């Protein structure tokens with residue numbers, strides 16, 4: 280299962296992730312080994328339960344009785360660096376997001392603008408499986424923490440997160456982390472998986488796992504990482520990558536290969552289903568997959584993938600932004616399009632209220648009804664301005 284981590288940049292995501300999983304999602308070198316997104320950082324945690332003490336935990340030992348708690352579920356936490364990237368990622372990767380943790384720091388006024396924008400994104404997507412985590416409660420008095428807790432309740436009123444559990448934690452000292460695990464278990468159910476449709480995975484990262492100077496006979500094929508949206512992948516499956524390899528001036532070239540191995544953070548898999556992030560070993564020349572060169576491609580059985588498109592028609596809804604004016608898109612305006620795991624620049628070719636057409640610089644492989652995040656240039660930066668669904 281995939282759970283997004285949302286909240287203001289300084290609201291303790293990294294500490295909570297470390298408390299839940301024992302890792303930093305910031306560690307890029309660690310990520311590199313595992314096959315994950317440059318934009319979707321992730322770390323896995325096992326949610327465990329001690330039947331004797333009736334306590335939840337994320338550690339292998341029950342903090343109370345010292346016994347061995349049983350594993351209930353494995354969860355992948357998704358994070359992304361920076362506020363704009365995070366919002367864009369959450370929107371474009373919403374098809375793999377099963378729930379969210381919304382972090383709100385107790386030592387700042389609630390809501391901070393970024394927190395409000397994240398709640399807007401959750402509202403847009405209609406993600407109702409939310410656990411709110413009130414972080415850094417050790418930095419305020421008990422009275423202030425209670426007052427802040429009530430402010431959070433007020434802030435969530437009328438949103439998708441109204442009534443969501445609010446768990447106060449001190450992540451750095453592991454205090455109440457077990458209660459976060461309990462809230463996840465109780466409030467974020469594993470969705471029903473579609474195992475029987477043809478598999479569909481969007482590559483969030485691709486790489487070469489071979490060390491420099493390795494013997495030719497031991498070279499491993501190219502590896503891609505991502506999350507299955509539907510279906511099942513097995514070793515030995517024949518697969519296709521679309522759009523494929525970019526060729527200068529000639530458009531992309533589709534790739535055919537075979538699944539040679541499947542891995543999740545816990546180890547090798549015989550077959551993979553949707554939920555959680557996986558790495559897929561292939562027979563490809565690893566030079567084709569290195570440096571995320573295949574990120575954004577769709578993977579599936581030959582002939583089953585969505586169409587490859589150079590222009591998208593998208594239903595358009597603006598996103599209310601607090602820090603800048605956000606008028607409707609203009610014909611000729613450059614726009615960054617994020618859909619599934621691909622991000623490409625495009626130009627608005629037509630706009631009428633509620634619909635925008637965008638001509639893309641790089642083709643994408645997407646079906647109808649995929650959620651698209653659109654960013655426009657504001658000053659020197661790309662800022663999320665709107666969203667929609669492909670038609």
Ligand code: ZN
Nearest residue numbers: 329332341344
């Ligand atoms: Zn116990």
